[in-house]
Amino acid sequence: MKYNVDLDISVGTSHSLILNKIKRNSKVLEFGSASGYMTKYMKEELGCEIVCIEIDAEAAEKARKYADLMIVADIENDPWFQKISEFTFDFILFADVLEHLRNPEVILKQATSLLNNDGIVLTSVPNISHNAIIMELMQGRFDYRSTGLLDDTHVHFFTRKSLLELLDDCGLEPSEWLTTMRRPETTEFQQKYSDFPILVQHYLENRLDGDVYQFVTMSRKKKSDENPLDFTYRQHINYLDLDHCQLYWGEDSSFNELSSIQVPVVFNNDFKTYSFDIPLGVKGNLRLDPANTPVYGAIRGVKLFEITSSGTRREVNPDNTKITSQLKPLNNIYKLADERDFRFFATNNDPSIYIEGISLNGNLKYILEVEMQINNSIEEIITKLSHEMKDNELEIVNLSKENQTYSEETNVLLAREKELLDKNMAWNETYSDLNNQFAELKETYKLLDENHKTIIKQNEEKSLEYISNLRDKEILIEELRKEISLMKYSFSWRSTAFFRKMANKIRGK
Template sequence: MSKYDFGYQLEAGSTNEWAFQMVQENSRVLEIGPAIGNLTSHLVKDKHCTVDIVEIDEEAGKKAAEFAQRAQIGSVDGNLNTDTWYHNLQPEKYDYVISLDVLEHLENPEHVLQNLKKLLKESGKILLSVPNLAHNAVILELLQNNFRYHDLGLLDRTHVHFFAYESMIKMIEDVQLHINYIDAIKKAVSDTEIKCSFEGIPVEVEQYLKTRRFADVYQYLVVLEKKETERIDKLKDGIIRQDMCQTKILVDGLLKNQIIFQNHYDNVSVEVDMEGYKDASSIRLVPVENCALVYGLHAYSINEKGVKKEIGYNWTSGIGIDDNCVVLSEASSEVNYLLESDTKKVEIVFKCKLLSETVIQGMQELEKQKKQFLQLLNEKNNEINEKNNEINEREIKQQETETELYKVIEQKDMLNEELTRIKSHIFYRIYMKLYRMLHRK
C-alpha cells in the first residue's frame, strides 16, 4: 500500500480539499501524482470533470485509474523524470493541471513545469502546492544541529528538491508563468511531524523566528496562468499575528486606571483619551511584561486645540538609553510621563525586541559599572573642587595679606612724612632760638 494512501474522504484543510474547491464543474483536468485517486474521485463524481492522471506508483495508479479517462502509470509511462508521459498526452489541452506536493520529488521540476504549461489551455490554470523548507520546525531542527528525514511531510525522505518562498517564485518566473492566486496551509511548530520546540532557544531568537515572514507556512498554494492577471494574495506580509504583546497604561500610576492594549511587537501603538481622567498629572507605561529592548519610543500629548507636542519620560524603572530607547530590565518595568493640565489625548508608539536574561544581566552589570564610574568621577570632582577651594582660600588670604602689607607700608610712609615734618619744625625752632641769642649780644 502506498504511503500516500489517505483514503477517499476529502480531509478538511488539506491540499486536496483546496484544489477541489478551486476547480469548476465539467472541467478538463490533468492530475499529476494522484496516489490512489482521493481528489480524482471527487472531481469526477462531485464535479463531473474529465480527469487524466500521471502516477509512477503502479499499485496506487491502478486505483486512481478507475476514475480517470486516461492514465499514465508505472515506472515508464508515469515517470515524470522522463518525457514519455508528456508525449503520450499530446495534443491534449486542459482547463486545470493539478500538481500537489509533486515537484519536490523530481530531478528537474522546472522542466516538468514547462511541460505542464504546454498542456494548458490559454485560459487554463495550474494548481500547485509546494512544501516550505523554511518552516520554523525545520529551522529549529537545524539550530539543534539536527536534520532528520521522515516518511511524510516537509522532510519526506523521497524529496529531491527543497523549496522556500523565493526559490519557488524564481522557478515560476523562469518558466514564464504568472501567479494569479497565492495562499498557504499553515501549521504551528507543535503541529508538524517534526518533534521540536522553542525550549532552550534564546528568547530574542525565538521572537525573530516567530515574527519572520512565512515562518508558519507548511505548504504554499499557488494558482498559475500563462497570462498575467491581478493577483489575489492571501499571504499578505506573511507575518504570524498570533505572537502578540500586552501593553499597559496606568493613569496617575493607579491600578484602578489601568488600560490594556494588544499589539504586535514590531509596531506598538496606544492612544489614551484623557477625557475620563480629570486632573490627571501623569501616565505610566508598561510597554511589555518581558525583559525587552524598547526603541523608536515616542510619546505625544494633544491639547484641547488639537496641538500635538512630543513629550519625554521623566523616569523609568528600566535602563534609560536615551529619550527614545529604554531597556526593560525586568518584567513590568515602567516608563513615566508627566502631563500638562490641558492634555486631552496621549499617543505612544514604539517597537520592541525581547531580550534574554543573559543580555539583561550583562546590561545591568554595565549599568552598575556606569554608576560606579559616575560615583568615582563625582568623588574625584569633589576632591578637585576641594583643592580648588583651598587654593582659592590661600589666594584670598594672600590677597588680604598683601592688602594689609600695602596699608602698613602706607602708614609707614605717612609716619615718615610726619616725622620729617616734626624734625623740620623742631630744627626751625632751635635755629630761631640760636639766632635770637646771638643777636642779643
C-alpha cells in the same frame, strides 16, 4: 503508496484548497494521482474529465476507475508528453509532486504548454524554511523521515522565493497564494519555541513563513514575455515577502490561519475588487485583514455570492450589497469619519475587521468580493492623516461654537430652573401647612366620632331599659284587668252594688 490518505474537503489542507479551486465539468491533468482520492472527488462530485499520470503501477490501478485516461510513467524519464500533446486542459495539478522532481522546471514548462488560454496550474509544495526545520538545524540535525517536510523521497526543496522564481521561469504568474499553517510542536519534528532562548524564540516567531507548512499557488500564463513578472510579485521575490489581504472564517468568532485565504494586495489610490473563493463546508462568521502592513485604506462595498450546484453565482441579499456600515474595527484599526466609505488607518502588521451580518451555513461554496483601496506609502498616509487632523480641528472649532451656544442656552434654562425650584419650594410649604391642618381636622373628627359612638351606645342602653320597664307595666296592667274582671262577676261585687250607687249619689256623682 505512502500518501494514500482520506480526503476531507472541508478541512484546510493543501489538497482541499486545490480541489476548491476546480470548477465543475473541467478538463483536468493530474500529476501524481496516487490511489485516486482526489481523482474520485473531481470525477464524482465535480463531473470533471481527468487525465492522470502516476509512477506507481499499483496506485495507478486503484485510481484508474476514476480517470478517463491513466498513464503509468516516470515523468522525468518516460515519454508521457507525446501521449497527450494534442490535449489542452482547464486545470493542471501538481499536488505535492514538484518536490519529488530533480528538474521540476522542465516538467512544469511541458505541462504549461498544455494549458488552454484561461487555464490554471495548481501547485502545493512543502516549505523548507519552516521553523521546525530551522530548529532542527540549530540542534545539528537534518534527518529525513518517511513523510512530511523532510520526506526521504524529496529531492527538491522550496522557499517562497524559490517557488516564485520557478513559476516565473516557466512563464507562470500566481493569481492567488495560499498557505497551510502548523506550529513546530504540531509537526512531525515536535519542536517547541520554549526550548530555545527568549531572543531566539522572539526571532523565530516573527519570521516570515516560520509557521507555513505548505505553499499552495494558483497560477496562469503570463500575458507578455517582455514583462516576465508583475511588479507586485517581483517585489515579493526581492524582499521575500508577499503583500496580501486575508479572509478568515470561524464559528463563535474563533479564527486561525488554517481557516483563511490570502489574496495579493495592490497598493495605490485606486479602488480594486478583491475576490475570495470560500470553500464548501465553511461555517460561521468572517474577518477581513485588509493588509499585512501599516496602511491607509477605504472599503467601498462588500458583496457575497452563493455558488449554486450548477456553478452559477447568486448574490446574497442583493438589496443590501454595500454593508460597510456592518464593518467593525478589531485589532489595530482606527476608523476614520466618512459617511460613504469605511475609511481606516492600520497601525501595525496585523489589522483586522469583523464583518457583521454575514454567517455561512456550510452547504454551499461562496465568493466574497471586497471593493477596497489600500495605500502603504508613508507620504500618502501622512497626507491623509494631515487632512483628517485638519477636518478634526475644523470639527472641534464648530463643536466649540455649538458648545458656547449650548452654554448660553443652558444658563437661561438654569435660571428658569431656579425660578421653578423657588415656586416649588413655596408650594411645598403651602402643602405642608395644609397637610398639618388636615391632620388636626382628622384628629378632631376622630374624637367626634368616638363621642358620637358613646352617645349612641348610651341611648341604646336607655331605650332597652325603657322598653323593659314598659313591658313590666303592661304585664301589671293586664293582671289588674284580669282581677277587676273577676271582681265584677263575683258575689261580693254584685251584693255590694247597691251600696256603691248610694255612695256615688252621696258624693254627687
